[in-house]
Amino acid sequence: MHSEEADATARDTLDTEFVHDFSWALKQMKQGKRIHRAGWNGKGMFAVLQKGYPQGIPCNKQTAEAWGLNEGDLFRCEPYMQLKMVNGSHSMWVPSVNDCLSNDWAIVE
Incomplete structure (x- = not known):
């Protein structure tokens, strides 16, 4: 499916809970939400x-x-964002421009 078609399909099937921008999503993450x-x-x-x-x-x-x-040395690590991927593994994550400009963010319940 072409990305424009996928975007249109996603918009057509949006639930009313998906109406938030990335600044809202970032605040939710800072509060410990997925x-x-x-x-x-x-x-x-x-x-x-x-x-x-x-x-x-x-x-x-x-x-x-x-x-x-x-092994055992003190290792300091600053906060970072992480993504649970489709295959169940986890990866460090940096949001894309599309992610940052989208208005279809929601909390995972």
Whole structure:
């Protein structure tokens, strides 16, 4: 399906709960809510704000190897957004321009 057709289909099937912009969605994430867009094609996808570890956490073997640290060294991580993907895995997420300009955001209940 062409992206314009997909967008039209999403708009035609919007539930009234999908009427919020990204600034609203970001506020919801900051309050610990899971958010998603009606325009996302992937079933079960949602985004969250991970609060990170600003005070640090002991790093595991994989993190230590990736960063050239010793296992157990204190690893500090700033907050970041994360996306639950269709296949059930999770990934760091940066919203696209389309995500930021869309008005079809809602809270995952």
